[in-house]
Amino acid sequence: MRQFRFSVLVRVCLFLLLVFPTAAATAQDDIERRVNDLLARMTLEEKIGQMNLISHGLPLRWEDIAEGKVGALLNFNNAQDVARAQALARQSRLKIPLLFGLDVLHGFRTQFPLPLGEAAAFNPRLSRLASEWGAREAAHVGVNWTFAPMADLSRDSRWGRIVEGFGEDPHLGSVLTAARVEGFQAGGLATAVKHFAGYGAPQGGRDYDTTYIPRASMYDIYLPPFRAALEAGAASFMAAFNALNGEPSTANAWLLTDVLRHQWGFDGFVTSDWAGIHELIGHGVAEDGADAARMAVMAGVDMDMMGRLYIQHLPEEVRAGRVPESVIDEAVRRILRTKMKLGLFDKPDIDPAHTDAEFPTPEARRLAREVARETLVLLQNRGDVLPVKPGIRSVAVVGPLADAPRDQFGPHGARAHPEDSVTILEGIRRRASQTGIDVRHAPACDLFCRSTDQLPAAIAAAQASDLVIAVFGEPGDLSGEAASRAHMNLSGRQAEVLEALAATGKPIALVIVGGRPLVLGNLAEKIPSILMAWYPGTEGGPAVADVLFGDVSPSGKLPVTWPRATGQMPLYYNRLPTGRPTLAENRFTLKYQDEEITPLYPFGWGLSYTRFGYSEPAIAKPQLEAGEELEVSVTVTNTGDRPGQEVVQLYTRDPVASRSRPLQELKAFEKVALNPGEAKRLTLRIPFEDLGFHLDDGTHLVEAGAIQVFVGGNSLAEPVGEARIMETIRTPPGQRASSSTIAQ
Numbered sequence: 001m002r003q004f005r006f007s008v009l010v011r012v013c014l015f016l017l018l019v020f021p022t023a024a025a026t027a028q029d030d031i032e033r034r035v036n037d038l039l040a041r042m043t044l045e046e047k048i049g050q051m052n053l054i055s056h057g058l059p060l061r062w063e064d065i066a067e068g069k070v071g072a073l074l075n076f077n078n079a080q081d082v083a084r085a086q087a088l089a090r091q092s093r094l095k096i097p098l099l100f101g102l103d104v105l106h107g108f109r110t111q112f113p114l115p116l117g118e119a120a121a122f123n124p125r126l127s128r129l130a131s132e133w134g135a136r137e138a139a140h141v142g143v144n145w146t147f148a149p150m151a152d153l154s155r156d157s158r159w160g161r162i163v164e165g166f167g168e169d170p171h172l173g174s175v176l177t178a179a180r181v182e183g184f185q186a187g188g189l190a191t192a193v194k195h196f197a198g199y200g201a202p203q204g205g206r207d208y209d210t211t212y213i214p215r216a217s218m219y220d221i222y223l224p225p226f227r228a229a230l231e232a233g234a235a236s237f238m239a240a241f242n243a244l245n246g247e248p249s250t251a252n253a254w255l256l257t258d259v260l261r262h263q264w265g266f267d268g269f270v271t272s273d274w275a276g277i278h279e280l281i282g283h284g285v286a287e288d289g290a291d292a293a294r295m296a297v298m299a300g301v302d303m304d305m306m307g308r309l310y311i312q313h314l315p316e317e318v319r320a321g322r323v324p325e326s327v328i329d330e331a332v333r334r335i336l337r338t339k340m341k342l343g344l345f346d347k348p349d350i351d352p353a354h355t356d357a358e359f360p361t362p363e364a365r366r367l368a369r370e371v372a373r374e375t376l377v378l379l380q381n382r383g384d385v386l387p388v389k390p391g392i393r394s395v396a397v398v399g400p401l402a403d404a405p406r407d408q409f410g411p412h413g414a415r416a417h418p419e420d421s422v423t424i425l426e427g428i429r430r431r432a433s434q435t436g437i438d439v440r441h442a443p444a445c446d447l448f449c450r451s452t453d454q455l456p457a458a459i460a461a462a463q464a465s466d467l468v469i470a471v472f473g474e475p476g477d478l479s480g481e482a483a484s485r486a487h488m489n490l491s492g493r494q495a496e497v498l499e500a501l502a503a504t505g506k507p508i509a510l511v512i513v514g515g516r517p518l519v520l521g522n523l524a525e526k527i528p529s530i531l532m533a534w535y536p537g538t539e540g541g542p543a544v545a546d547v548l549f550g551d552v553s554p555s556g557k558l559p560v561t562w563p564r565a566t567g568q569m570p571l572y573y574n575r576l577p578t579g580r581p582t583l584a585e586n587r588f589t590l591k592y593q594d595e596e597i598t599p600l601y602p603f604g605w606g607l608s609y610t611r612f613g614y615s616e617p618a619i620a621k622p623q624l625e626a627g628e629e630l631e632v633s634v635t636v637t638n639t640g641d642r643p644g645q646e647v648v649q650l651y652t653r654d655p656v657a658s659r660s661r662p663l664q665e666l667k668a669f670e671k672v673a674l675n676p677g678e679a680k681r682l683t684l685r686i687p688f689e690d691l692g693f694h695l696d697d698g699t700h701l702v703e704a705g706a707i708q709v710f711v712g713g714n715s716l717a718e719p720v721g722e723a724r725i726m727e728t729i730r731t732p733p734g735q736r737a738s739s740s741t742i743a744q
């Protein structure tokens with residue numbers, strides 16, 4: 001398999017920069033010289049052609065490619081089409097090669113777990129690996145640009161796209177977004193980090209709805225994963241559909257120019273989202289297409305995805321003097337620079353004989369299984385129903401999602417083929433046959449559980465078996481883009497079916513498949529063991545079986561707070577304190593009259609088949625000066641009788657500051673594997689500047705005073721001491737070096 005590497009040139013430059021700073025500068029200068037040389041030979045129409053991104057299918061006119069009217073294509077997913085288009089581009093006057101973009105989020109042909117599930121692994125190595133494999137398969141058929149990773153933080157699981165990201169935490173999000181960028185690039189794809197910015201906080205959790213986020217919160221919470229992506233080498237950004245504080249992101253000069261270009265120094269390009277420029281009319285800020293095109297380009301959108309507004313209107317806008325040609329030149333420079341860094345000008349076109357049919361290879365399957373089993377979160381396990389005990393001779397696998405090859409992929413399957421899936425049912429069957437356990441299967445209802453006609457057969461299967469493994473949750477169509485939910489419960493009659501299964505009195509474990517935490521109601525009491533499987537991908541079945549049968553202890557932790565009721569949304573652990581913290585005996589404190597105020601399972605939560613003890617926490621230096629690190633050591637011991645992995649989590653709180661600061665913030669974590677009885681001393685470090693926060697104008701402050709430290713296996717971590725910051729450090733906007741983003 002061909003594995004061209006993204007930005008070989010960039011890597012060479014970085015290497016040279018370290019060894020021979022002048023040589024690296026020369027390579028960079030060389031790119032700039034070539035870009036400027038090409039630009040000088042381009043007509044205005046050819047320049048604007050580079051800014052045009054068109055999808056496969058209508059309205060693509062293939063001749064437009066040869067005429068230099070298209071700079072990039074999307075939804076090309078096979079080598080024949082890529083080769084045909086690239087050959088046409090080479091017939092154009094200046095022979096500028098095309099970018100081929102696709103949503104490669106969690107695999108191409110081989111499906112890895114959806115990003116939210118992958119986040120539950122709390123394992124940047126695996127995030128990098130999953131992204132790299134998806135990229136390699138896509139690059140094999142000529143795709144060279146992915147619309148990923150999604151760096152949108154979300155605190156509201158009603159929003160269907162929460163499944164495409166990392167959940168609710170900026171630190172976890174920054175580490176994993178950086179790891180994903182690195183992985184995609186290592187596998188041969190340029191990245192488009194999306195959706196810039198604030199898209200994950202739409203009002204009411206409604207996809208595309210408006211977002212209100214104070215700028216200080218943008219800097220502290222929503223922007224850090226994007227910054228991390230940039231620092232990991234992201235080639236491009238995608239502007240979001242939503243309006244941020246009344247200004248649509250696609251025409252938002254603060255986001256696209258002030259922050260991205262001036263404060264962060266980004267020199268790649270920005271694309272709109274699908275027809276996002278046209279939507280400026282819908283947002284009510286542009287009168288017509290020409291207006292929309294002008295606003296977007298002036299704000300900093302370099303490429304028009306599926307709007308055709310740049311190609312239609314920008315030539316006239318420039319000639320009429322409403323858009324300076326220098327703005328167009330700069331946009332085209334950014335696009336050409338990316339193409340050159342990718343090596344597209346120098347590399348031969350894709351061989352049309354390449355096909356994805358050779359995937360999933362045995363190695364890809366092995367990796368997909370390795371990643372998937374680390375994403376599984378054991379939410380509860382009363383009476384140790386799991387893992388399957390040696391005495392169990394028969395298992396009833398019940399539920400429509402046990403045998404749902406397509407739905408275990410979740411949304412954005414790229415070239416997913418359902419026949420590649422090993423379903424959860426098949427995974428259990430294969431594993432059970434090794435120890436002579438009988439497996440009965442009864443779906444109980446259809447995917448959406450609209451009727452309970454098949455329930456009697458499921459009850460009979462349960463009654464005839466020693467153990468029930470129930471597999472329910474969200475079919476793929478209920479998750480992803482445009483899949484907001486007002487009711488986050490198990491859809492249709494699933495709860496009724498599960499109650500009937502629980503009433504059989506058989507030991508029962510529920511495996512939830514889905515893209516968000518689901519409201520479980522009283523099922524959390526009725527069902528002793530619950531395992532969150534997210535959308536586990538091609539090898540989901542074997543991975544789930546590995547954990548159910550105890551071949552591997554579960555080690556996933558929740559990247560998102562699990563609510564008791566949809567009405568608790570938005571719900572997140574790193575919230576601000578209030579003047580009236582919850583007091584059971586005082587009505588006039590923070591609470592609901594009809595629901596608990598706490599989540600069902602907190603952020604960072606996840607059980608194992610073994611137990612972990614924490615001891616001897618120590619803060620290396622109780623007084624911190626600028627430039628130092630807050631260093632915390634702790635000994636973690638496997639006190640149970642099975643091997644397992646623990647995600648050691650370090651949280652801080654600034655208890656008194658000039659503005660209210662979160663009750664807790666995750667600042668570092670490390671996943672550690674321990675055998676029974678084994679102990680390891682870990683040291684986690686927080687850079688000084690990560691102990692601060694922003695003001696609305698982007699100023700960063702680390703304030704003198706105490707910082708409380710908590711360590712543990714979830715966000716209910718124990719306090720272990722304090723450190724003291726000796727002096728307030730104030731850094732103006734754009735001058736702060738970010739550091740929390742160093743991928744582990």
Ligand code: BGC
Nearest residue numbers: 074103147194195273274481
């Ligand atoms: C989505 C993007 C995606 C694009 C291209 C849009 O609808 O919002 O995330 O990259 O389509 O498929």
